[in-house]
Amino acid sequence: MESLSKYKLVFLGDQSVGKTSIITRFMYDTFDITYQATIGIDFLSKTMYLEDRTVRLQLWDTAGQERFRSLIPSYIRDSSVAIVVYDITNKVSFTNTIKWIEDVRNERGNNVVIMLVGNKTDLADKRQVSIEEGEAKAKEYDIMFTETSAKAGFNIKALFRKVASALPGIDSNSMTKNQHEIISEVDITDGGKPALKEGDGFCSSSRC
């Protein structure tokens, strides 16, 4: 039984939407103006201290380049949380979040926390994707949603706090609540997948 105190988060999204910058802002509270594409898969970890518990987050930063695409499913399958990032100034990156979300569903079913993140809100004058569009897509796929700016440091800590709070905890009340939500969300006719057993992981549908 995997310890409930440690979780793997995988960061997904097209090239240069800001996956690495979000992580860097969270880890070191810095932002690198020059863009450097992530090579392969990067690993960082950090402890978060919540009001009622402490969680250890392992952050797996993936490369958005096409040539590393085939490697990513192997990391999705082992992650409890998927952070799907798009660039609000790039409509295509938002459109492409569909395939990332579907990849996550293919690997993890409903046993995963998915957070849709629209980054680069500091470039409001170049916005191509509205908040409403982001919220609508999150609702459509029944996942969490937020907007951030890694450059300005806006909403980054809140993003991770929200994710950490959505993770199943050791508290039995929380576990019971999660199980209830899981049961209500199971759809046995969806793609012929077998019905999930009681006690399976956790899927959050809360939105900001």
Next chain:
Amino acid sequence: MNSTLSRKIQKVLDIKLDSEDLSNALEELSTFYTSNSIGARRNLRNEIEKRYLDINIQFLDQFDQLNKNINELVLDFEGIKNSCVDICDHLNSTNRVSSELLKNAHELSCGLKEIKEKENTLQQFFKKFKLTPQEEQSLVKKEIDSSFYQTLDRLSEIQNECKKNLLSNQYQKPTYEILEIITKHQDNAYRRLYQWTKEEIKQLLIIEIPILDSFNNIDQQQQQQQQKVMMLPIALSALQNKPLLFKHCLDEISECRTKTISNGFITALSFGGPNGIPRPIEINAHDPQRYLGDMLAWIHQCLASEFELISTILSKVTIKLNENNNNNVDDNIENNNNNNNNNEELNFIEPIIKVLNNSFECINRPLSIRIDQILQSKPGVIITYKMISLLDFYSRMANLITKGSGVCRVSTIFGSIKSNCLSVFFTQIKDNFDRLERSPTVPSPQDLLPTNDIKDSINKLSELISTFNSSLIPLDEREKEYTPVFSSFIQKIINLTTFSATSSKLPLISMAVFMINCLSSIKSVLENYTSFTASNLELLTCQIEAHMDTLVEEQTSELLQQMGIGPKLSILQYSDNKSPLSQIIAMDRLSIVQSIRQFDNCLEQSFGTLLMPNCEKLSDTTLRSLSKKSVSNLISVAYSSLYSAIHDPFNQYDEPNSIFQYKPDQIKTMLDF
């Protein structure tokens, strides 16, 4: 009467009223002279004298009392004097009796000072060389806490002091005795610490994901466990002073983690996660690339977690281990001495790397077995190379995890498996080309394009290089990595091409076209990756140029023959320049005129665009255009040489201008396109 009155009045007037004595007298008088009656005035003299007498009597009484007291004082002094005399006598008597005793007391006083100094020295000695009862207790009580480690430090200090004394050659015997006692304490303490540490390692590290710094206020048990984890780094730090015990602890850590890693890997392969999520890795066994990728990714993630865990546990460890470490203490010392003498830093390894490398040895066998199974299923050249690329990728990723602190065993395992796959890959290539060369397919004369076999091989080459280009290999290493794999592959395709050409029994010109088409196909693949394919491109370019020369010459010769001046040019080329051309058979004026007319007619009919069917079959448009231009140029040059020869007076042609209709410049202009 007047004189008496006058005398009294004058006397009164002479009185000085401002005299102090008079003032005092009058003031005193007022105390008893209260009425100014006749009786009072008559008795004034008597009253004053009486008062004067009374005062004198009081004075006499007082003085008599004083005299009496003084006499008593004199008597007292006489008493004291007598007592003092007695005391002196007694004292002298006592001195005589006690002189010996005083002498002894003095001697004892001096002795006491000396003894106190010795006592201080002894106290300092104890402070320096002996444990206090509390310190001794801290070494044997049930719980190992900070006082235990403080006492260990104290023991080290004492040991160092003893060694100093031995070096200074002072108090050798007692120093050896102290050293023996301290060493005994130390050995017992370290043995106990070792037992405690081993037990803690077994309890903490046997679970798959040990709790390092997570903290939950609700769960007290976890809180205690966290405290234990924090003590473990301190214990290991202390055990550094006992290399053999320390090494055993590292072995214990490796053993525990080996079990959890091995179990975790097998579980991930066969059973998957809790409740089936994630799914077992072996579900994707039908897809070699995904199957291998999942296994390598799992190991990669596990390595990252283990590195973090072991880093925390060994965070206070500073020594480096000897790579040639043996269990024998003597060998240990000998090796250390040798290495210190040789200053071979490469033989040392970080403890964390040692633990990690030992822990991950267990993944070698299950991984190798499964990869062998994939290879035995004959996946094909492309799949095999993608596997090689994956292994190379993760080999480099594994080194990134350990941040260059030492050679990572996972990386070397991946590298070793990669070498095996590379052998299979080369065997596959060799078998494939051997089979193709045994029964080569011949090119179609209609188009002279690469055969299907060659096309397939070039497509494989393209895909392989694309895979190579996606890898993590640094740019400066690309060419070195590329050459052994791809140069031989390319050479085999070229060999196959040559074999197909020579087996086809086609005319030389057709073979040249075929070769050019095949080589340019290969070249177009390589041109997408010029950063590491430069040497191959250079070779291919030279080969293509050679075949182009063949093609151009053959096509030119063919055209000149069709246009009628071919034979004339041959004669011209082989003439000995000793006799005029006009006297050679077939070079008479009439024959020349006929040939030139035929040439001009051909040129005029084609409007300068000659038919070059062989050049048209070149698939590369650049090469096609270049070949046509080269042929036209050669034809122009040939015409020019014939023109010059005819006009040479030595050759004795009458009126040569009438033979030619066009000048060489005009021909050149007509042929240009």
